[in-house]
Amino acid sequence: MKRFLKLACPLLCVFSLGGFAHAQGGGMGGGMGGFGGMQPMEVVVLLGDNYDFQSQPFVNAQEIVRAFGPDDNGMLLQGAPTLESVRVDVTSPIPESAQRSLVAEYFPSKLEGPALDEFKKNTKLLALRFGINQVDFVPVDGEQDSDRVAGTWLREPYFSEVQLAKESRMLYSISTVIASAGDNESPSRVRLDLYAVKKNSQANGADPLAEMPGMDSMMDGMYGDTMGMDSGMGGMDMGMGMDMGMDMGMSEMSGGMGMGMGGRRTPSLEDLSSKVAKNESQRGHLKKRINAIVAEVAHLADEDSGALRQQLTEVVRADFQLENENQMLKYRELELKLNRLRGSISKQMQRIDQTVQQRVESLLSQP
Structure with missing residues (x-):
């Protein structure tokens, strides 16, 4: 009976994971x-x-x-x-x-x-x-x-x-x-x-991140830099259909952070944080899938695990995409915070100049 269960469990899991076939x-x-x-x-x-x-x-x-x-x-x-x-x-x-x-x-x-x-x-x-x-x-x-x-x-x-x-x-x-x-x-x-x-x-109420300025260009550029340059894997198709050979460079990544293209609004810190949290939640589900597939591959012979290995590759790539997207989003969060800090410092300097000027005028106006 134990031997039967040992053989049956991997087969049942293979069928249950069959929905991964892409x-x-x-x-x-x-x-x-x-x-x-x-x-x-x-x-x-x-x-x-x-x-x-x-x-x-x-x-x-x-x-x-x-x-x-x-x-x-x-x-x-x-x-x-x-x-x-x-x-x-x-x-x-x-x-x-x-x-x-x-x-x-x-x-x-x-x-x-x-x-x-x-x-x-x-x-x-x-x-x-x-x-x-x-x-x-x-x-x-x-x-x-x-x-x-x-x-x-x-x-x-x-x-x-x-x-x-x-x-x-x-x-x-x-x-x-x-x-x-x-x-x-x-x-x-x-x-x-x-x-x-x-x-x-266009209908109202669309996702505020749906039209992020330059998001697709930045994502393609990031993948081109990380996967298509030093590794010699330029133009690599990531299986999920994510074209990893787009060479947009870091200049566009830093240039698309200000005002949105074509009048699109710049996402707020709350928008970016919400997107990061959503991606992390999805990564949690993907990690569970990864662990499940790895466990099943361990119970199968190499010649019987080809389909599961393909599925594992797809899910790992999807997780990698989300990981790198979150890195980009956090980069944008830091830039927004830096811009706010610059604005605050600029206002403070203006107030200092005004205060100093007022005191100078007060001193000069004394009898």
């Missing part, structure tokens, strides 16, 4: 098939049919993959997007509304008359299930590409990386249901479109 293209050798053969979600960044190729994209692949990274409990999302599954669209127009919508393709050669009406009705009912009123039906030519599958996917307005991270699990779940609701024999790939939201359309 569809990973970069850094893990998974390619487009992802870990375990699951195809990662396709994310399309809509830049508009009049994009000038000069403006900075509102979001990049690193930020998207990071948003779909581990949750607060350190759990990885199976089928999450990878750097390879993110692409840019400069031909489709950008929606005017800042409302979530559904896009449904269909073949006019296969659907017409009552069949097309039924398809549109069912698709609208599918959209209403998730509170979506706007559905765009797109006819496609199936004769040019006989192997093409008519897709159905979600189109989501983008506010910030923080907001995307908060809704990532829900967006993935809805996109999965939508993709599998059409042709059962040839389901479409799970896909999500993202487009920039106009300033006057």
